[in-house]
Amino acid sequence: MLYYVTKTGLDAFDTARAWGIAIVLNTLTKDEVNIRDVDWAYEVQPLSSVPANPSLSSNRAWVSIFAEDGWQRIFMTVRSGWQDRQDEVRQRLESKLSNVLSNLMNPSNTVAFGTGQSLPGGLDPAGFKGLRHITKARYGEGQLEVEENHWTLACLGMATCGTYRYSKEAGQSNWLVLLPGPQEVRFNYFRDMQDLFRLRPGLRYHGVQNAAAHYAVQLAERLRRRAAAQRSLQDRFSSVLYFRLFGAGQQTKPAQGNQLRLEPLMEAIARDPHGSQAMLEWLDYCFRLGSTKGAEDLALAATELVMRWDTAAYDRLIRVSAHVIGHEQLRRRNPRDFDRFLRATRNEAVFQEVMEVMSHAIT
Amino acid sequence: MQLHEVYKNQALKEFGEALGKAIGHEKDYASLTDFESAQTKVDFADALHRFLRRFHTMASKRENLWYCPSDSGVEELAALVDQVAREIPGDMQVQEREAVRLVRAALVSRALARATYIRVEQDKESTEGGQ
Numbered sequence: 001m002l003y004y005v006t007k008t009g010l011d012a013f014d015t016a017r018a019w020g021i022a023i024v025l026n027t028l029t030k031d032e033v034n035i036r037d038v039d040w041a042y043e044v045q046p047l048s049s050v051p052a053n054p055s056l057s058s059n060r061a062w063v064s065i066f067a068e069d070g071w072q073r074i075f076m077t078v079r080s081g082w083q084d085r086q087d088e089v090r091q092r093l094e095s096k097l098s099n100v101l102s103n104l105m106n107p108s109n110t111v112a113f114g115t116g117q118s119l120p121g122g123l124d125p126a127g128f129k130g131l132r133h134i135t136k137a138r139y140g141e142g143q144l145e146v147e148e149n150h151w152t153l154a155c156l157g158m159a160t161c162g163t164y165r166y167s168k169e170a171g172q173s174n175w176l177v178l179l180p181g182p183q184e185v186r187f188n189y190f191r192d193m194q195d196l197f198r199l200r201p202g203l204r205y206h207g208v209q210n211a212a213a214h215y216a217v218q219l220a221e222r223l224r225r226r227a228a229a230q231r232s233l234q235d236r237f238s239s240v241l242y243f244r245l246f247g248a249g250q251q252t253k254p255a256q257g258n259q260l261r262l263e264p265l266m267e268a269i270a271r272d273p274h275g276s277q278a279m280l281e282w283l284d285y286c287f288r289l290g291s292t293k294g295a296e297d298l299a300l301a302a303t304e305l306v307m308r309w310d311t312a313a314y315d316r317l318i319r320v321s322a323h324v325i326g327h328e329q330l331r332r333r334n335p336r337d338f339d340r341f342l343r344a345t346r347n348e349a350v351f352q353e354v355m356e357v358m359s360h361a362i363t
Numbered sequence: 364m365q366l367h368e369v370y371k372n373q374a375l376k377e378f379g380e381a382l383g384k385a386i387g388h389e390k391d392y393a394s395l396t397d398f399e400s401a402q403t404k405v406d407f408a409d410a411l412h413r414f415l416r417r418f419h420t421m422a423s424k425r426e427n428l429w430y431c432p433s434d435s436g437v438e439e440l441a442a443l444v445d446q447v448a449r450e451i452p453g454d455m456q457v458q459e460r461e462a463v464r465l466v467r468a469a470l471v472s473r474a475l476a477r478a479t480y481i482r483v484e485q486d487k488e489s490t491e492g493g494q
């Protein structure tokens with residue numbers, strides 16, 4: 001049976017809903033669920049059929065989903081009551097499950113705007129508007145409200161598959177938010193997916209693009225390992241959606257978002273899972289070393305390359321790398337990553353693979 | 364003509380290896396900066412000539428012989444820039460700038476791999492010497 005998540009144009013909201021329904025179906029069937037991007041919608045298909053009288057409330061896996069950290073982050077732009085909203089998602093999905101599922105089985109289902117729950121900034125920056133509480137200045141803007149069933153699925157998807165990373169830049173508190181967009185993905189268990197979407201802890205990122213580019217490389221490397229073991233790339237992701245939430249006095253607000261296309265990396269892995277290993281490792285070391293004070297150029301140049309895959313970006317990264325290898329102070333600051341970077345860079349195959357990716361990305 | 368095709372050029376390989384040696388052994392970042400600032404074919408050819416002179420000086424001071432790229436290699440690389448430029452859309456200025464960027468990227472890639480190889484070997488020697 002196919003379930004359809006028709007797209008609204010709010011990228012993060014649409015993608016989060018696709019992950020959300022996949023989690024629900026996976027919890028119900030305890031089996032694999034396939035997600036496929038068909039341009040106008042995400043088609044979600046469980047391998048096993050959904051039970052006749054589906055119920056989530058007594059399911060252990062379902063209960064554990066609500067212990068995730070992501071819940072609080074989604075409602076970061078709301079001043080208080082995130083737990084009430086989390087409970088609302090849970091109760092609604094438990095009580096209206098049949099209704100949610102039957103609605104999504106209809107390919108022409110659409111999301112009604114204007115009634116229901118307002119989209120929080122931690123879920124979709126494009127849908128976020130105005131303030132979430134009354135201020136003395138009486139400033140207010142209309143909030144974008146969406147139908148509750150879709151809102152619950154989006155919250156569920158974002159809490160489990162979204163990544164939130166705190167970062168402080170120039171005294172400004174930021175949350176970097178990342179969400180992968182599936183192209184053709186098999187969903188086995190939400191903890192497996194979270195392992196796939198894990199962002200290396202402890203690194204300092206220079207902006208949300210930098211975090212998104214490193215996330216893309218780490219995701220690609222994990223997919224490459226799977227592809228090398230299975231001898232073909234079975235799970236494909238189309239993009240990484242990213243945006244930033246920043247502390248604006250009394251409230252957290254979303255800012256600066258976009259998406260990073262993953263096709264060049266996915267194609268490289270599909271062409272040769274073993275051959276792309278050295279390149280992905282090298283890029284990973286560029287980001288790791290780039291998080292060190294004094295090597296910001298390296299991180300930003302690597303970010304540019306992963307975002308654009310063009311000659312100008314490559315030229316910059318290669319020149320910055322040539323300067324970095326003579327940077328003794330940097331070596332003293334981060335000897336482990338510096339040595340790893342050196343060892344990865346001496347391999348000519350790395351550059352040949354990057355050039356190969358670029359040649360496919362340009363045409 | 365794409366980057367991976369330019370990368371295979373023999374003259375570029377010779378110059379790249381030499382630049383890598385100069386950076387790895389002699390920390391010759393002046394030549395690298397010279398290449399970085401080249402915007403036109405003439406700038407690029409001048410940077411190649413200057414590098415070649417520096418490299419001859421470095422090579423002459425070393426006990427073990429270093430293979431030096433030939434002067435004709437400069438002409439070959441200038442011709443390569445022309446060849447790449449012809450295939451790039453846009454006006455002549457854009458074509459030249461982009462072609463220089465592409466050839467330089469391939470050249471520095473060769474140099475980077477060589478220079479890091481040298482650095483890793485030097486580190487190994489110093490570690491073994493220390494022990």
